[in-house]
Amino acid sequence: MPRYPLDFTPDLRRLKAWPSMKDSLWRQPYLIELTYADNFHLVKDSIRGRNLKILEVGCGTGFMSLELARRGHDVVGIDSNQKIIRLARRTMETDPYSKTRGSLRYEVADFNKWSDIPGTYDVVLFSRVLHDLPYPKNILFRACRLLKNGGRVVCIEYAYDRTDRRSATWLYQIRRALELTGCYSSHLPENPKEGIDTIMNDALYRRREHINTFEEMKHPLEQLFVKERLSWHCYHCWDVLIDMRVPDRKREKKLASLFKRMEQLLIDSGEIQPVLFRFVGTKVPV
Numbered sequence: 272m273p274r275y276p277l278d279f280t281p282d283l284r285r286l287k288a289w290p291s292m293k294d295s296l297w298r299q300p301y302l303i304e305l306t307y308a309d310n311f312h313l314v315k316d317s318i319r320g321r322n323l324k325i326l327e328v329g330c331g332t333g334f335m336s337l338e339l340a341r342r343g344h345d346v347v348g349i350d351s352n353q354k355i356i357r358l359a360r361r362t363m364e365t366d367p368y369s370k371t372r373g374s375l376r377y378e379v380a381d382f383n384k385w386s387d388i389p390g391t392y393d394v395v396l397f398s399r400v401l402h403d404l405p406y407p408k409n410i411l412f413r414a415c416r417l418l419k420n421g422g423r424v425v426c427i428e429y430a431y432d433r434t435d436r437r438s439a440t441w442l443y444q445i446r447r448a449l450e451l452t453g454c455y456s457s458h459l460p461e462n463p464k465e466g467i468d469t470i471m472n473d474a475l476y477r478r479r480e481h482i483n484t485f486e487e488m489k490h491p492l493e494q495l496f497v498k499e500r501l502s503w504h505c506y507h508c509w510d511v512l513i514d515m516r517v518p519d520r521k522r523e524k525k526l527a528s529l530f531k532r533m534e535q536l537l538i539d540s541g542e543i544q545p546v547l548f549r550f551v552g553t554k555v556p557v
């Protein structure tokens with residue numbers, strides 16, 4: 272886990288620069304707007320209804336649970352990392368909107384061992400966590416049991432196994448150009464072919480021992496839930512935004528926005544295969 276400044280507040284409504292957080296998107300508000308905030312828009316857009324009971328699994332710093340509670344929902348956020356939950360609680364406690372918020376509770380828990388009364392929730396949210404959980408079918412079965420009949424699962428997830436050579440080629444060009452101008456924190460081989468191979472290998476094999484593939488997540492999602500939506504979104508640019516180091520903030524902001532817009536354009540025109548998906552599904556009545 273990165274070192275957080277003592278007063279770090281991961282809150283989409285209190286964005287400010289945290290320049291000491293060099294390896295984190297939270298170092299600049301414009302990077303959060305292009306990444307975490309956009310993912311929250313996907314979640315917001317997937318949830319219909321008022322005063323819902325929502326469970327967020329793997330809530331991390333809690334910024335999504337906090338926003339959902341501010342929209343009037345009653346939210347429980349769980350995460351197995353004690354330090355991150357401490358941070359989420361501290362942010363919740365200093366929330367200037369706390370008086371108009373729905374209820375919000377954070378718990379330190381491993382979702383594999385956590386339980387609540389079956390049929391309690393209207394929505395179970397997984398944001399960038401399902402890829403990491405072994406036996407996704409068991410995980411989704413647990414989520415399904417916690418949902419009311421007609422309740423929804425919302426899953427925002429990345430699947431790097433879908434990275435294709437065109438994406439790697441585009442990424443090489445960006446990263447190498449940034450490197451050559453002293454604006455990138457890591458180094459790729461000078462030879463383009465070797466560089467593209469490195470990016471492909473990193474995407475396909477070097478992330479963790481095993482992370483769930485798209486098919487390993489999609490199959491149980493479609494088995495246990497009636498699919499309402501499956502959409503694809505930008506994510507390759509997140510890695511570039513994390514590692515770029517452009518001293519001039521205005522220039523960095525423009526470049527970050529350009530990379531994201533380019534990725535969107537390449538996805539929309541079918542030139543590259545996107546890796547971030549959103550699945551929204553309804554629990555099949557039992």
Ligand SMILES: C[S@@+](CC[C@H](N)C(=O)[O-])C[C@H]1O[C@@H](n2cnc3c(N)ncnc32)[C@H](O)[C@@H]1O
Pocket residue numbers: 328329330331332349350351352355380381382383397398399400403404
């Ligand atoms: C990549 S972070 C995503 C955080 C946040 N949901 C987001 O979208 O930014 C994944 C989080 O899942 C948590 N996590 C991993 N395995 C878990 C488990 N078995 N039960 C609960 N949380 C878990 C990790 O501690 C981490 O905070």
